[in-house]
Amino acid sequence: MDGTHFVRHVARRVSGWMWIALGLVCGVLAIGLTGAAPPAAAPGVVHPLHLSTAHLAVDEAAAWMRIRVFKDDLEAALAAYSGVDSLALEPSAEHDSLFLAYFGEAFGLRFDGVEVTGVIESSGEDLESGDGDLRIWWYQLRFDGAEGVRGIEVRNELLYESFRDQRNIVRVLHAPTETRKTLYFAAPDTGWREVAW
Numbered sequence: 154m155d156g157t158h159f160v161r162h163v164a165r166r167v168s169g170w171m172w173i174a175l176g177l178v179c180g181v182l183a184i185g186l187t188g189a190a191p192p193a194a195a196p197g198v199v200h201p202l203h204l205s206t207a208h209l210a211v212d213e214a215a216a217w218m219r220i221r222v223f224k225d226d227l228e229a230a231l232a233a234y235s236g237v238d239s240l241a242l243e244p245s246a247e248h249d250s251l252f253l254a255y256f257g258e259a260f261g262l263r264f265d266g267v268e269v270t271g272v273i274e275s276s277g278e279d280l281e282s283g284d285g286d287l288r289i290w291w292y293q294l295r296f297d298g299a300e301g302v303r304g305i306e307v308r309n310e311l312l313y314e315s316f317r318d319q320r321n322i323v324r325v326l327h328a329p330t331e332t333r334k335t336l337y338f339a340a341p342d343t344g345w346r347e348v349a350w
Contacts, residue, residue: 203316207323209262211305216262216296218271222311224278224290230315231255242290244277252276252292261308261345264298271296304349313340 207220224242231248232240234255242248253273262269271294282289309321321338325348332350 203312203319205309205311205319205321207309207321209305209307209323209325211302211325211327213329214298214300214302216264216269216298216305217274218294218296219291220294220311221279221289221291224288226312226316227252227290230312233315242278244275249273249276249292256292256294256311259310259313261306262296263306263345264296264302265304266306267298269296269298304347306345306347307336308343308345309336309338310340310343313343316340 203223203226205220205222207218209216209218228240228242231242231251232238235251240248253271256271260271262271274293274295276290276292279289279291305325307323307325309323311321312319317340319340323336323338323346325334325336326332327348327350330350332348334348336346336348338346
């Protein structure tokens, strides 16, 4: 099974509610470990949870990632990024290009210390995710690098500028060795996480 099929397989098996529950558990654990209360959401925001989840499948020289985020949160962030009052996401070359520019600033991936750039393969709304602020938007990206990747580094600051309580989870699978690791990022943390195999 190649990386694209693996990411799609996992993403289909895990419901939107399961991702929300995982985010809440991670948030509670983070509060318990640090003893600090989570930062408040930006003024005027009514969304109760700010979370993105991603599955990153790494092969010998490439990685495929499927990232999921609440649609209204992403629309607000992309509107602010592009300097417009509002934005209604749709699967289009224009919106994919806007997201890719934003994503390139907020997310980083290195193969053995060398930064690689993602290319969007597809995008869209998860039609089973619910209504209103529970709607989920997803992107499928591919990252190409040199043969024989021994490890990766990930930085994920998606939506940090929009929500002080943003949480980002990246589940990594190195397919050849079946090494798995879950990376947790919480605003305002701007560090890199390393996974080696």
